[in-house]
Amino acid sequence: MSIRTRSIAAVAGLATIAVASSASAVVITDNSVGTRAGLIASQSFVPLDLTGVVSGSLSTSNSYTQAFQSDIEFGGNPTFTGELTVEVFGNVGLPGLALNQVLMIYTMTGNGPDGIDTFEYGVDTSTNIDFNDMLNATHGTISDQTTPGQAAGVAELFNNAGVNNVFSFDYQAAGDQLGSNGATDVHSWYVLSTGDVAIDFVDVNVRDFGLAQVQSLSLVDIPGLPDLNTPTPGAVALFGLAGVAGIRRRR
16 A cells, blocks of 8 residues: 655544544553563463455555655755554464454654654544444553663543544653654554454554644445454355254254
């Protein structure tokens, strides 16, 4: 997918409307964990194959990565550059009835020259983040994947009336922009949920004085999109045949 940069006034205005129209905002508790390896081993997580499940092209069967840069300044340089990666894992490797745990790991990187203020997931798109699924999930920083000394952005979930729900990381509010003073800073964050969730692409605004818009995956609420633990038509057919066979045996 191509990187789309827009004028600050046009895109920032959409995001401002979304947040300003918020019916309620919840600060998400940071249940930080020490290591990525320990988090994955805690439920014996394996990569979850989302091929054919999400609406866009993935970088791998269970991940999506996109580099970005902000609007170009008058001097001809972007205010910031960086990369956003999301990886998805499950207690099993395929969607279906056996899936009861889903783990998403976000890696947000800022390379400067200016620091990134916020990442805002779910803005400016017809795909809506599922407020309840995100609220009921367990969230937190992954310490060994985060730059030492980098403060976690304040994580907030906005339940918006009439516009899209927004999940945001506010590094400016935490007093520590991501990638400030030309340094490369990384913040790694996990979202742990049950299997009765849907996942798809949403738009993400990355901003300081400039702005870039990229895409990532999130827990979403899309009419007609089944949850990941919904059995496939083939599985339903096999289940039906097994039931018929069982009835015959009992007779």
